[in-house]
Amino acid sequence: MKQCPKCNRDVQPTEETCPHCGIVFAKYYKYHGNSSTPAAERPQVVIQIDPAADTLFGNDTYRDNEAVFLGRCLLLPGFLLWSWLLITPGLASNSAGESFLHLVNLPFHEAGHLIFRPFGQFITSLGGTLGQIMMPMICMLTLLLKTRDPYGAGLCLWWVGENFLDIAPYINDARAGQLPLLGGNFGHSAPYGFHDWEYLLTESDLLAQDHLLAKLAQLIGAMLMIASLIGCGYVLLKQRQALTNSKPE
Incomplete structure (x- = not known):
């Protein structure tokens, strides 16, 4: 039996x-x-752990691609320099607003107003800012979780930070209304509600804090950009280790 x-x-x-x-x-x-x-x-199941891999940055589709590694190495110094040029001039310079990336962010800003319109006027006004922040975040999550490209995801996080720098002067302009708005209007002469952050801060009783909130947005943006570049550098380090380990001795 x-x-x-x-x-x-x-x-x-x-x-x-x-x-x-x-x-x-x-x-x-x-x-x-x-x-x-x-x-x-009995057949034995052996689990091999790649020393170059970790849960967040090591799962890299392009880890063993030397051409991609070289391209990433060339991109990183460019983004470091670009970050310096955007961050160091400070809030008053509106360096992000003068950058060509402002024209890239603008369609997502306007699309945000349309997407959030069903949720009322306050959320519609906030939707412009949400739209231009959400788009690079969606790209970041797609690259990180779907494409398995942590380096690309890091650059999208940099883009999120750049959008905070782009928003900061707009917040700072809530009381002054001196920035040119879409359609050739200015905040000081446009109808109430046309300037997003004048409306948002007025309705929230925070208009007097516009400069403080703008500085906070600037700081968050700078920190995200710096953190993203550190993360990209870490991805390059892991990729270099993987490429070195894969070469025949």
């Missing part, structure tokens, strides 16, 4: 299925192994 591995009842050795619980022994042993087989004869 032999024992059924599922219900533990005795079964004739010639039986292919258990008459008590109905399992097919061949299928069961295929996935669970035969406990009667000596441990030394």
